Amino acid sequence: MAMARVSIQAEDFDLTAEVAALRARDAAVGAVAAFVGTVRDRSDGQGVSSMELEHYPGMTEKAIEAMIDEALFRFEIRAARVIHRVGLLQPLDQIVLVAVTSSHRAAAFQACEFLMDYLKTQAPFWKKEHTPEGARWVDARVTDDDAIKRWGLPGRNAAA
């Protein structure tokens, strides 16, 4: 059975195990690029005690599957894996993993960054931070829209 490409889960993940599974039995792989996003203890100058992540079950998985299809079409990559956690997370916790294999490094680096830029602006997740002043929904960033535009895709997430 083929390994799942996308997992949305409350549980933590193991980068080493995920990379090992992604490149197992594929001797054409010469490069692995992986990005791990983690929870900071500060955001916009305020302390963050915990963070809640909400998603749209069904749509989130479909959106990320479509992103991986797009990455496979655009870049000379062998495989990609995305894990995104949901639920209650604490500072230092891992949030997201994007891992990509390719024969040569440029494609793996590019596809990894492309997938993160895409995920930031197109995948339905929402973060709520708990701070000493109370809970607040995180605002989308215009800089993330600029990041996805570099790839020739529309960046209209943060705009009114």
Place this chain on the structure above:
Amino acid sequence: MNIQVRYFASIREALGPSERVELPAGTTVGELRSLLIGRSPAHAAALAHGKALRCALDQAMCEESVAVGEGAEVAFFPPVTGG
């Protein structure tokens, strides 16, 4: 026709997770938003025009100009902030 509307994040906190709506055939997502705004002051505040709001039709991001079909699932939510 009867469709389901779903809300997420701050919109869900204001309006609840979902509701069913009866619509004339050919209604667009934007017209649905306007119709919902008329339902209650809470709807008017959460879905106000000019507020940054994204929408999805049958679990794919969409523009407000698309028409909604019988049995559709339409979602309204704030700009996404994952990653």
